Amino acid sequence: MKEIRIHGRGGQGSVTAAELLAVAAFEDGKYSQAFPAFGVERRGAPVTAFVRLSDKPVRLRSQIYEPDYVIVQDATLVDVVDVASGTKPEGIILINTEKNPGSFNIKTEAAIRTLDATKVAIDIIGKPIVNTTLIGAFAGVTGEIRPESIKKAVMERFPGKIGEKNAEAIQAAYDLIGGK
Amino acid sequence: MKNRMTVVEGSYAVAHAAKVCRPNVISAYPITPQTHIVEDLSQFVADGEIDCEYMNVESEFSAISALIGASATGARTFSSTTSQGLALMHEALFNASGMRLPIVMTVVNRALSAPINIWNDQQDSISQRDTGWIQLYAEDVQESADMTPQIFKLAEDKDVLLPAMSCMDGFILSHVYEPVILLEQDLTDEFLPGFEPEYILDPGNPMSFGAFADPTTYTEFRYRQEEAMGVALKKIEEIASEFNDIYGRYYGGLVDGYMLDDAEIVIMAMGSVIGTIKDTIDMLRKENISIGLLKVRSFRPFPADAIKAALKNAKLVVTLDKNISIGKNEGALCTEVKACLHNTKLRVPVIGFMLGHGGRDIPIGTIVNIVDKAKAAMRNDSFIESEFADLREDME
Numbered sequence: 301m302k303e304i305r306i307h308g309r310g311g312q313g314s315v316t317a318a319e320l321l322a323v324a325a326f327e328d329g330k331y332s333q334a335f336p337a338f339g340v341e342r343r344g345a346p347v348t349a350f351v352r353l354s355d356k357p358v359r360l361r362s363q364i365y366e367p368d369y370v371i372v373q374d375a376t377l378v379d380v381v382d383v384a385s386g387t388k389p390e391g392i393i394l395i396n397t398e399k400n401p402g403s404f405n406i407k408t409e410a411a412i413r414t415l416d417a418t419k420v421a422i423d424i425i426g427k428p429i430v431n432t433t434l435i436g437a438f439a440g441v442t443g444e445i446r447p448e449s450i451k452k453a454v455m456e457r458f459p460g461k462i463g464e465k466n467a468e469a470i471q472a473a474y475d476l477i478g479g480k
Numbered sequence: 481m482k483n484r485m486t487v488v489e490g491s492y493a494v495a496h497a498a499k500v501c502r503p504n505v506i507s508a509y510p511i512t513p514q515t516h517i518v519e520d521l522s523q524f525v526a527d528g529e530i531d532c533e534y535m536n537v538e539s540e541f542s543a544i545s546a547l548i549g550a551s552a553t554g555a556r557t558f559s560s561t562t563s564q565g566l567a568l569m570h571e572a573l574f575n576a577s578g579m580r581l582p583i584v585m586t587v588v589n590r591a592l593s594a595p596i597n598i599w600n601d602q603q604d605s606i607s608q609r610d611t612g613w614i615q616l617y618a619e620d621v622q623e624s625a626d627m628t629p630q631i632f633k634l635a636e637d638k639d640v641l642l643p644a645m646s647c648m649d650g651f652i653l654s655h656v657y658e659p660v661i662l663l664e665q666d667l668t669d670e671f672l673p674g675f676e677p678e679y680i681l682d683p684g685n686p687m688s689f690g691a692f693a694d695p696t697t698y699t700e701f702r703y704r705q706e707e708a709m710g711v712a713l714k715k716i717e718e719i720a721s722e723f724n725d726i727y728g729r730y731y732g733g734l735v736d737g738y739m740l741d742d743a744e745i746v747i748m749a750m751g752s753v754i755g756t757i758k759d760t761i762d763m764l765r766k767e768n769i770s771i772g773l774l775k776v777r778s779f780r781p782f783p784a785d786a787i788k789a790a791l792k793n794a795k796l797v798v799t800l801d802k803n804i805s806i807g808k809n810e811g812a813l814c815t816e817v818k819a820c821l822h823n824t825k826l827r828v829p830v831i832g833f834m835l836g837h838g839g840r841d842i843p844i845g846t847i848v849n850i851v852d853k854a855k856a857a858m859r860n861d862s863f864i865e866s867e868f869a870d871l872r873e874d875m876e
Contacts, residue, residue, distance in 0.1 A: 322657045323487045332487060333658045338513070338599060338651040338839065357659075359620075359755030361652050362843040 301354040302444055303364045307383050308373035311343040313431035316457075317371070318349035321435055323453040324445050325353045333358040346381050353444060369442055370410070371434055372396060373417075384408035394441055396430050413441050415477050424469040425462075436470030440479025447474045485659035490621040491516030493660045494560075494586055494648065497628035499524050500668040501584075504555035504675075507535035507546040511565040512598045513650040514588040518560055540565035544572040544583070551581035552689050554680035556632065559583065562650055563590035566604045570611070576643040577612025577705060579690040582635035582675070583643040585613075586628070589751065589802070590650040591838040599839020600650040602751060606779075606803040606812045612705050614644035614712055615780040617750035622660045623731050624648040629663065629672045630719050636675045639711045649752040649802075651839070663727075671726045709781040716778050734783035736775045737790055739765060743772025745854055746791060748817060749800040750776045753835075753842050757800075760847040771851065776813065784820035791821070794828050798854045800869075802836040810834075810866040831857055832866030846870050 304321065308314030315336045322334035330353045337348035350364045366386040375397035377383060384393060384406045391410035395401075398419065401412035417433040425433075432454050439447045451467040458466060488496075495517045498506075506525070508518040525534040533550075537543045540561050547557040561569065566587060576583050587605045591597040605615055616631060618624040627646045635644040648654060681689065693701055717733035724730040739761050740746065747757055754775050764771050774790050776783070791797060801811020808815065814832030821828065833850050836842050850869055856862045 319487075319489075319657045326485070326487045326659050329482075331659060333656060334487075335652070335656040338655060360759045360844070361656075361752050361756050363841050365843060 301352055301358070302368045303366070304351040304353070304369045304371065304438075305364050305367040306349040306351070306371045306373065307377050307381055308347055308349070308431070309343075309377070310345045310347050312347075312373045313429060314347050314349045314373060317373075317431035317435050318351045320432070320450065320453045320457060321351045321353075321438070321445065323457070324435075324449040325351075327449040327452055328446055330354060331357045337363060346377055367391065369438065369444075370394065371438055373430055373434060375399065378404060378406060384410065392441055394434065394438055396434055413437075413477065415473060417473060420469055420473050420476065424472060425465045432466040433469045433473045436473035437477045439470075440474040440477040443479070447471060447479065482659070484661045486662060487657050487659050488662070489516060490624060490648065490653045490656050490658070491588075492520050493621050493625040493662060494628060494654075495520035495524070497625040497663045498558050498560075498586070499530050500663045500665045501558070501629050501632050501672055502530070502556065502669075503532055503558040505533045505535065505547065505550040505557045506559065507537055507543040507550070507557075508559045508561065509537055509540045509543050509565060511540070511562055513590060513600075513654045514560050514562045514565070514586075516654065517586060517588065521558075521560075540568040541572060544569040544576065547583045548572060548576050548579065548581055549681075551576070551583050552579065552681045554675065554677050556636070556675040557581075557583045558585070560586040560588065562588040563592055563598075563604045566608060567592060570608065573608055573611035573613060573643070575690060578701060580641040580705075580708070581643055582632075582641055584628070584632050584635055585643070585645050586624075587645045587647045588650045588654045589647055597838040600652050601802040601837045601839070602647065602649070603803045603837075605645055605647045608645070609780060609812060612642065613780065614642050614709070614778070615647060616644070616716075616778050617647045617776065618653065619731070619752060619754040619775065621653055621656060621658050622729065624653055625660060625663055626723065626727065626729055626731070629668050630723050633672050633719050633722075634712060634715050636677075637711070637715055638678065640708050640715055641677070642705065642708050642712065647751065652752045667726050671723060713778075713781045713783060716781075732775065732777055734776075734778045734786045735790055736777060738773040738775065740772035740774060740790060742770060742793070744770040744795040745798060745851065745858070746772050746774050746794040746796070747798045747800060747847075747851075748774045748776060748787075748813060750779060750813060751802065753800060753802070756842055756844060757847055760844045760851075763844065764848070764851060769851070769855075779813070782816055782820070787817060787820055788824055788826060791826060791828060796854055796858050797828055797830040798850060799830060799832045800850070801832060801834050804834050804837070814866055829857070829863070831864055833869040834866070835869040840870060
């Protein structure tokens with residue numbers, strides 16, 4: 301089983317990103333589970349969402365304390381939330397930022413990977429909505445989910461022009477971060 | 481089976497299940513975390529996907545009152561609520577069961593105020609224990625959906641005719657996305673016949689429901705309700721098997737065991753924590769700990785015989801409760817399991833743990849700690865009756 305924790309701010313679509321990862325992983329033939337760290341959601345407040353991927357049906361219902369992967373949608377969260385909590389040496393923390401991985405002072409043995417998803421999203425989608433772009437980068441960094449499955453999940457969730465633009469951003473992020 | 485699955489939110493799967501049961505009247509008042517269910521249902525009605533009267537009301541008390549009237553006319557009725565909303569219905573819940581109206585309600589379990597808390601525990605439905613409603617508890621989204629036609633069939637059975645709550649843990653199941661098979665309309669039509677009660681409110685054939693009963697007859701009304709609960713005990717098993725025949729899915733009838741046969745320690749629980757317990761048991765079994773699970777699906781009627789039979793080899797029973805009877809320092813399952821074992825030859829200790837109140841997370845570590853305490857109790861050097869698990873020690 302692989303466990304993913306997504307950190308974002310209210311309104312950034314962290315829960316939607318988790319849902320799309322679950323749908324895409326299932327499309328790939330895995331069992332999946334996605335849920336938010338239920339809170340009284342407010343725009344801009346730190347929010348957390350969780351995803352589990354497994355070859356067997358997922359029974360575990362607790363929150364995720366030792367994630368294999370962490371996605372950080374907003375780099376300013378690094379100063380307010382312990383995004384590295386419970387991460388493993390072989391784990392990956394993916395941060396949306398224009399900065400280099402080395403510029404973050406995060407206590408973790410996990411690898412830090414960065415992508416300026418905001419720029420990708422503005423360039424392609426026309427809005428700084430980074431959730432879909434980041435899960436494209438997630439696919440590129442981890443190889444856990446095929447980008448085609450993510451694009452399909454996004455196109456089904458957001459049919460038409462919006463879905464197409466998001467799919468384009470997903471592919472761009474996947475390529476930029478070196479997915480293959 | 482996997483290729484018939486789709487990843488949806490728990491609330492959607494349950495709203496969809498309610499839809500294919502073809503209710504005639506739905507009335508509900510939105511309240512977190514039940515909201516998505518009634519949003520989805522009102523969308524189905526607005527889109528004409530279901531031929532149903534959706535009654536907008538100004539409170540949960542009105543929702544249940546509207547359904548009492550509708551059910552008495554012979555309509556199949558559905559509602560959903562949680563927490564304060566269920567508490568507000570309390571008075572009318574007795575009316576529904578006393579009038580033998582098989583209203584079905586999905587309770588999305590949530591804590592009660594004060595302090596205000598929107599998260600999951602099961603204090604809301606447990607607090608309605610004595611209202612004469614059937615109460616079943618689901619482990620995952622698929623079971624929550626599948627419970628819906630099962631509970632309609634149970635409630636509307638002519639020898640049962642009792643209102644029924646299908647309980648699913650708020651947020652944990654209502655807001656999770658996971659793969660499920662959405663209930664097929666054709667299979668559901670085959671499984672669940674139309675509701676055709678013998679007695680209805682009909683201007684052409686006037687009669688009264690729930691009218692005055694003086695001391696010479698009131699007792700017998702209660703006796704008949706209890707008798708119907710006894711029938712429900714058998715029907716829950718039968719209906720679960722019939723469901724399996726048609727849909728190919730089975731969750732146990734009244735109770736369900738996991739690694740139970742040779743288990744010295746048996747954990748008992750209800751609802752979504754079951755999955756986490758199963759994973760914990762798999763882990764502990766690898767450490768040669770003799771442990772199993774008895775999942776309780778039906779809390780009302782209480783399956784005393786099934787529980788006694790399942791516990792016959794147990795050396796220690798550990799109950800987990802997401803509720804508390806304040807002043808008894810015990811959850812309801814603990815109290816009832818102890819009580820049902822008392823007049824038997826089974827001399828097995830029962831230790832209760834209360835956990836998950838107001839949405840406090842239940843990781844595997846919590847279950848492991850509980851099992852450690854239980855093992856210490858088995859060595860008899862620290863026997864406890866019941867206590868809170870995971871109490872914070874840093875709060876004064």
